[in-house]
Amino acid sequence: MAGLSLQKVKKRFGETEVIAGVDLDVADGEFVVFVGPSGCGKSTLLRMIAGLERTSEGRVLIGGRDVTDEDPAKRGIAMVFQTYALYPHMTVATNMGFPLEMAKRPKEEIDRKVAEAARILHLEAYLHRKPRELSGGQRQRVAIGRAIVRQPGVFLFDEPLSNLDAELRVQMRIEIARLHQELGTTMVYVTHDQVEAMTLASRIVVLRAGRIEQVGAPLDLYEDPDNSFVAGFIGSPRMNFVDATVTAVQDGHAVVAAPEAGLVGMAVATRGTPPKSGTPVSLGIRPEHFVPADGAAGTLCGKISLVERLGGVAYAHAVLADGSMITVESRDAHNFEVGNTQLFGLQRAFLFGADGMRL
Ligand SMILES: Nc1ncnc2c1ncn2[C@@H]1O[C@H](COP(=O)(O)OP(=O)(O)O)[C@@H](O)[C@H]1O
Ligand SMILES: [Mg+2]
Missing domain, CATH: 3.40.50.300 (P-loop containing nucleotide triphosphate hydrolases)
Incomplete structure (x- = not known):
């Protein structure tokens, strides 16, 4: 060997x-x-x-x-x-x-x-x-x-x-x-x-x-x-990326918003010092990190255009108001109906800079 x-x-x-x-x-x-x-x-x-x-x-x-x-x-x-x-x-x-x-x-x-x-x-x-x-x-x-x-x-x-x-x-x-x-x-x-x-x-x-x-x-x-x-x-289905902006730094977290996508403000942990307010970022959310909107750390608003029901899980493909597409996973297929506009709760997210590097 x-x-x-x-x-x-x-x-x-x-x-x-x-x-x-x-x-x-x-x-x-x-x-x-x-x-x-x-x-x-x-x-x-x-x-x-x-x-x-x-x-x-x-x-x-x-x-x-x-x-x-x-x-x-x-x-x-x-x-x-x-x-x-x-x-x-x-x-x-x-x-x-x-x-x-x-x-x-x-x-x-x-x-x-x-x-x-x-x-x-x-x-x-x-x-x-x-x-x-x-x-x-x-x-x-x-x-x-x-x-x-x-x-x-x-x-x-x-x-x-x-x-x-x-x-x-x-x-x-x-x-x-x-x-x-x-x-x-x-x-x-x-x-x-x-x-x-x-x-x-x-x-x-x-x-x-x-x-x-x-x-x-x-x-x-x-x-x-x-x-x-x-x-x-890495990860399947692949991570969603949504354009967002840092609006504040609070308790060592970056608060990000993407008003066009329905995200008012969400505190996201960063690896190092959070970027300054006004920094454009890309918010990365894995399909499996969506949760019910009630009590979630943040929400995205999208219109469901397609639902894939695989039995154990279901995937909703939704269009955000800024035109971008997201894929949302749920264990409960009844959560999704084609044509519905709804809020998707965010549990965890990653932040990336304009150069794609993790923040
Ligand atoms: N013998 C070769 N002559 C010229 N270009 C090559 C040759 N072999 C591979 N390449 C090029 O090198 C790059 C990497 O190829 P390869 O290692 O086969 O990629 P992968 O296995 O990741 O698909 C490709 O752009 C391919 O076109
Ligand atoms: Mg090869």
């Missing part, structure tokens, strides 16, 4: 800089998830760890060893991709044992490691099947098995579940979490799906345009985002 370290890593393709200087330490045994919108550089960063892509600048260390100029095969890593690329003419067992076969390992060792991987992945009953006789989830498990037999110091996953349907994705997500619990091996996992990131990671790295926006435990990012990008990316 091994930790890894990225030091001032940059990547340019021609003139275009796609990784703009990344520093990151991953401890031995950690499960770190890179998350961010498509094109932000997640795969490129992972491929530089794997050695499939050269760094333009900076160093990559695995298990304390500088591997920046080393071949992928010598880095002690194994990678699982979105497309499983199994050999169609080989059985599950032969597919899984293939990396060891290539390394000319003794047959006894190959059989033992394949059997162990099959046990971990619940593939024992399928060892003699061909890939075409497997479901998508089983095929992806074979691909993971092929990585396990190599007993790498670090597992690298690049959106391994993106090709699976929604139900299978949830199932495989649990399997991968279990796999990490059982093996305890360092894992770096790339996804654009924030739910996958929240449920799998011990730490999440939020990337945007080749830079790290924030690194932290899932709930720390949810409870205490550094900026509006992270706040909007």
